Amino acid sequence: MGITSIPRVLVLGASGLIGRFVTDDLRRRGFHAVGVARRLCNSQHISPLDLEVPILSLDASALAGLLSAHSIGVIVNCLGVLQDGPGRDTGAVHRDFVTRLLEAIARSERDVRLIHISIPGRAEDDRTAFSSTKREAECLIAASGVAHAILRPGFVIAPAAYGGSAMVRALAALPFDLPGKERAMPCQPVAIEDVAATIAWLAARPLGEDATRAVTWDLMEPQPVALARVIDAFRLALGTTRGPRLAVPGFLLDLGATFGDLVSYLGWTPPLRSTALAELRRGVTGDPQAWMAATGTVPRTLHGTVGAHGATIQDKWFARLYLIKALIIASLVLFWVASGVIALVISFPATVGILTSRGWPDVIATPFAAITSLMDISIGLLIAVRCTAAFGLAAGVVVSLGYMIGCAIFTPDLWREPLGALVKTGPAIVLMLVALSTLDNR
Structure with missing residues (x-):
């Protein structure tokens, strides 16, 4: 089928790991992409289309006004929060906001496609407020009748690093290792470039196209690898493959997660918290065949994403300093x-x-x-x-x-x-x- 005229895109959560990359990638491809975040750091104010908006506090009417004001045809929702805490509510961000967003789309009386970033895995394996509220949002979107694509990226590998991806880099740079059980957890990585390319492909599809009207895709490499292999790929890039390593006992991981939960009440967002540990221990897996067949995507391999070139000096400094910063x-x-x-x-x-x-x-x-x-x-x-x-x-x-x-x-x-x-x-x-x-x- 033919491609429609390029619509205007609203990226929610444009300060985050995925949201920032997607916003910039869409603009490089010629899209009019409006990036919205509650707060943007100074280096992210690179375009007049980067807006600071208290997006989570907007009601449905205000959201509808935002869509109309910018003539939005595609919404990319990258908003998410790992764990409840002061100023952070998983239910409010994942479920309640999506409820208002769907109402706003209906009120705006515009033809809008919603591309929603979710998480992989089976609903029956959800054990945290993070995963259960993400799944509730998926159900709301699927039942809404809005043209939508629910994308479930695996372990996202990007030039930037935040949270779990930053922790992997730190482990690769320092002489420490995860316990054997955690090292063996299955993981299916995905390159951020593949996620962004999929969003751009969807944004350009005709809204009435049956094949893309309502889809849920896992975005990741077809075959799972042990988390240890992901860390080893970063070690190869960082040049730290040699030398002895000390395996951290499992109880220290649990203790670190408890400490991370405590300091989160002081406003910090450490990568090691109870939710992050629980999600790590269930693995990051899915079935990307439907995505690959529909888009023709051949996912980048772990080696092609991480190990194809050596790390830059700023990569090395970041990886070494990340845990030492705390x-x-x-x-x-x-x-x-x-x-x-x-x-x-x-x-x-x-x-x-x-x-x-x-x-x-x-x-x-x-x-x-x-x-x-x-x-x-x-x-x-x-x-x-x-x-x-x-x-x-x-x-x-x-x-x-x-x-x-x-x-x-x-x-x-x-x-x-x-x-x-x-x-x-x-x-x-x-x-x-x-x-x-x-x-x-x-």
Whole structure:
């Protein structure tokens, strides 16, 4: 059948791993693609068509207005959230939003195709709120009568990395390995280029075409491989195939997932959380034959996607620093909070004594010691919370420089202290600068 005129495309979740790539790919192919996200980082504001919209808070009327305002003919829904937490609700994002989106399509009275990014696997194997709400959204779309394509990508391999794909790169770069059971889990990768090409192919099909009016496809390589082979492919690309590796015990994975759940309440999005671990342990599998037959796609192989060329230096730096970033943040939180608590609670008389011995009147030394101790604790707490971490790190740098300069002026003898406490402040400042430089997730 012939191809219709190129429609305008609305990509929801244009700041994410799939959404960003798809938005840019559609534009390269000549589509008028409007990328919408709740928040875009500065580097993602590359076109006037990249819009920051509180999309999840819009009702059906507002969504219908958005479709009409941009004359949208195709919607690509890449919105998703891994796990419930502060400001994150799997049901609201996956199910409730899709309900409003379908209502908006009906209200807009436009001929619209909905391309929805979901997850592979069988419904009977769903064990998490993430997977069950994703499946509920699929059912809503299938029953709506809207022209739709539900795409279920396997383990997505892309030039960018986020969440699980970032964790795989980190494991490939560092001398650690997953436990044997997790290493053997079946996994069917898919190149992000194949996902984007499929979306572009669907977007250009006639809306009334029976073969693409209502489809559900698994997008992935035909044959599953062990997750260990995916990690090994990245090791080959990173040049880290040699050397001994330490297998992480299974209980440490569970402990890490529990810790990840806890820090997620502080606004962080660690890749290792209970939902991610549960989804990993059920495998990433499906049957891509229907997709391959309908589109003529021959999926890129794992080797062709990852191992065809060596990693760039930025790839290596990212992979090596990804897990160390969490260690840096945690150590700085502990450093500031512990130093403040020790000075305020355990060694407060000694802290005041250092000042009074250098001529400070007690009426000034005591409140000064208390204020600086509380300031240290506050900096540590600010760094611990994701939305205030940048401010906390910047404040830590300024305060540390203030300590160094102040001591040089008022108590220069402390620079000759045998344990070199002030000298060690310099490396702490550098570490905070490193943390500031690696805060971005996208």
